[in-house]
Amino acid sequence: MHPAPSVILFSTLSGLGFGFLAFLGWGALTPSGWAAFLLWALGYGLAVAGLLASTFHLGNPKNALKAFTQWRTSWLSREAWTSVATLLLLAPVALSDIFGLGLPRLLGQIGGLLALGTVLTTAMIYAQIxxxxxxxxxxxxxxxxxxxxxxxxxxxxxxxxxxxxxxxxxxxxxxxxxxxxxxxxxxxxxxxxxxxxxxxxxxxxxxxxxxxxxxxxxxxxxxxxxxxxxxxxxxxxxxxxxxxxxxxxxxxxxxxxxxxxxxxxxxxxxxxxxxxxxxxxxxxxxxxxx
Amino acid sequence: MTALPQATQTKLGLVIDLDTCVGCQACVTACKGWNDAGIGLSDQNPYGADPSGTFLNRVHSYQVAIPDAPAQVVTFPRSCLHCDNAPCVTVCPTGASYKRAEDGIVLVNEDACIGCGLCAWACPYGAREMDEAQGVMKKCTLCVDRIYNETLAEEDREPACVRTCPTNARHFGDLADPDSAVSRLVAERGGYDLMPDMGTKPTNKYLPPRKKGPGTASPLAPLLDVKATGIAGWLDRMLGKI
Structure with missing residues (x-):
């Protein structure tokens, strides 16, 4: 298979990013203030950079939103859902860490599992073929x-x-x-x-x-x-x-x-x-x- | 919707006779001609040094080594098989790739395609090609815009490749109906699926080339054993002794 740089970058960076987000969500690190901002920014940056790189692989990216519709059958569609759900769910956890809001960790733990779920859906896109x-x-x-x-x-x-x-x-x-x-x-x-x-x-x-x-x-x-x-x-x-x-x-x-x-x-x-x-x-x- | 229909009552498809196909590429040209007319099947650099283009049908040619018989040349058209269990459909994230419940034709809704190429990866047969100019996936439509088209003469309401084939190697019909002409051909000639182990359950069938039997001796063979007589015979004997 053709090793397209966009797909290699996407799966590697987003894999690393979601892995790191999982640990941040689980509370492996409990930073605060600027340190928390920088760490969460690194996790989000890697994950989002990877997702953006994947859109360079599309021939017709203007339809990208339609990729959320077929989660019942398509692993690629499931990946779209899990990645967005992870990023949204962990956002309040990140804000809580940065501003010391003291939100319960449960949200982070669910978000962390979803982050791994995202990596799993990415892998299944290939494993299913x-x-x-x-x-x-x-x-x-x-x-x-x-x-x-x-x-x-x-x-x-x-x-x-x-x-x-x-x-x-x-x-x-x-x-x-x-x-x-x-x-x-x-x-x-x-x-x-x-x-x-x-x-x-x-x-x-x-x-x-x-x-x-x-x-x-x-x-x-x-x-x-x-x-x-x-x-x-x-x-x-x-x-x-x-x-x-x-x-x-x-x-x-x-x-x-x-x-x-x-x-x-x-x-x-x-x-x-x-x-x-x-x-x-x-x-x-x-x-x-x- | 990229869920496959439970079952289709009608299974429109092609039966390709590898015994009569001569590899003239007329089906390739007719397919490109018909499908290029609307939205188009783009070519890149068609008259340049490195041409490339989108085709829905390709004709390969193989040489088959047969034990105790002369090798045989087989020309082999390859296009979408409109599988019952089409992996290209279920992988599609947008619902652009779908299989029609009414006749089993596998199509791409280009308005919903994001050009991710995953369906082409999922197809074992290489039936899908990305249109590099439009950024969307192209595939055989079984000429869905011909077969139901009442503005065409009745004899033209079949896929362009079938209509054009000069040796009648391509047949179009309903493979779910056991009494259809195509189903009878499959039954009589031992029509088969490509890569059945891939679990795709193709609709299209291929008819195997007929066995040609052992090679017969050339009718000119006796002339090879001619005995020279007269002066030529004397020369032959003398030269043989030197």
Missing amino acids: KAVPRWHHWLTPVMFLAFALAGGALLSGRAWAPVLLLAVGAVLLAVWRVGDGAFARAGQTMGTATGLDRLGVPSVLDPAHTAGNYLKREMIFVVGRKHAVKLRRIALVLASAAPAVVLLLPLGGWGIALAAALHLAGALSARWLFFAEAEHVVGLYYGARG
Whole structure:
């Protein structure tokens, strides 16, 4: 699948933002005044920046409000609802923290759960797609949630954030291990795609069109896969191991900032791979497993 | 509404005969011509170095290696299969993508489409293409603006690709009716679904190419074994000894 920068930025930043908002909502940090303003602004900023980035992916954004209508069937529509509900529900909690209004924490706890719900709906948009076997697995939402929880714990300076960061690494390893065999397990070949397996073994004689098209650009992405192994190592070190080690050093707030920067870079590499390595079955018609 | 209808009484669709299709691309051209007439199916840089465009129907060609028989060339038209269990419909966040309860046709309401592309991802068959100029998703409409169009002559009330096909490889009809011409063709010729394991339950069916049997020897083969006589025969023997 084509790793569009808007979608990579969207899912990574909003995942981190909603993860952090969840911890703020749960009261992991109880800041006040300017400190509270800056922390909540960081959470909202990441989440909203991610959502805005996603609108750059739309061909016809003027209809974006209609995306709230199909929550009964569409995970994308559910994501629209959960994200907006989270941002609205946590707003009074944020104001309460900033101005010391002393609102009950229950609202924050519900908002925190909704924030994780948002991350889950994002993940389900990908996990539901049967035509991309690598994504169509319960490990996809596990990975998205692991990133959100680890990122949130890191930004809110939890002592056990390094454990969650290492868990992200373990989930990534599992995702890659399971994902590498997913296409073969789905059992689709050029033979089943065309039904010509009942005759013999098909191969492409002539392309359907000599120039590119939307399908090939969007779903039959092959560029850059040769660096996949290197990128996996980079993602693993940056997203998981390096920030975990940095957090264990006595660097205080700077340590958290450095660990967050490393983790974000690693998360972006992992998300790039999530798209670039995903193969769509439509590639079978074009003779590409990709 | 992006919920799929429980069941449709009528299932309009195509039956494509891979035995008679010659890959002439007339269906591709007729489809583009008819569907380009209204809102349009845009092309990008059509006469330039890197042309690209939106098409609702593409014709691939494959070579099939067959055990104990000569390889066979199969041309293969690919377009929307108007699935009963269409994954492109349920993923749509706006309700733009829908399946008609009355005849089973899967359509896009372009006025509600946000161009997110998720339906194209959900389709295993590559049946949907984004119109880069309009920013909305395009797909086969089964020529819904022809098949019920009483201003057209009756013989023209079928999809443009079916109407134009010079070898009659494309058939249009109701696949829910077991007595329809298309259903009988499917039953007689062993019509099949593409990627049935994807769970999409396509309406469109493909008829397999007929088996051609083992390759027969060329009628010119006896001439290859000609024996030279006379001077040529003498030369042949002499040269063979040197």
